[in-house]
């Protein structure tokens with residue numbers, strides 16, 4: 165039997181990764197795991213593994229790659245065991261070259277690499293608006309600035325890597341949600 169069909173979903177903070185993943189779940193019944201949500205759940209669980217994560221996330225920095233990959237591996241294994249045919253969206257992963265190479269070498273290659281492209285101004289506007297209700301420790305202007313820097317320094321090279329390999333599906337994320345969704349489906353060959 166072949167392995168899981170993985171889709172990496174990459175984009176800056178507030179580019180709309182989570183929103184578009186949920187729309188893909190609704191329309192196609194795919195599985196969706198957000199690295200940020202898995203990390204926040206780990207913090208909330210009070211586990212030893214979660215103890216150091218919160219401070220790093222509040223700083224807008226990347227947490228330990230080993231923790232992220234372990235959490236995703238557990239989620240992917242469970243999903244694949246229960247629903248082997250489902251495409252699995254990994255939202256917010258990989259965020260640095262080493263994450264990409266380690267995952268593809270040790271777990272499995274990604275079938276799709278999806279990127280949402282959005283200006284810093286638009287992402288900042290969306291996150292500040294969400295900050296009014298999200299309660300997230302990183303939805304404030306100081307941390308948003310740091311998250312944007314982390315994206316430009318650590319994650320932009322991941323996009324270059326997959327673009328050079330001809331594997332990147334790049335979608336403009338500055339439009340209404342439905343237009344972005346339609347372009348995403350086209351880009352992935354789902355419609």
Ligand code: AP5
Pocket residue numbers: 175176177178179180181182183184198199200201203220221222224225226227228229232255256257258259263290291293294302311337338339340341344
């Ligand atoms: P994570 O939780 O992944 O946060 P993020 O990547 O910064 O992005 P968000 O989830 O906040 O935004 P999004 O792109 O999903 O946008 P959304 O759809 O929510 O990560 C948090 C932290 O965890 C990281 O900083 C890091 O510390 C750690 N971490 C996570 N993954 C890691 C990894 N792999 N390695 C190491 N550390 C990791 O939309 C945002 C808002 O915009 C919403 O209000 C939405 O309604 C609105 N919106 C969406 N689309 C549109 C649109 N088209 N028009 C107008 N508004 C829109």
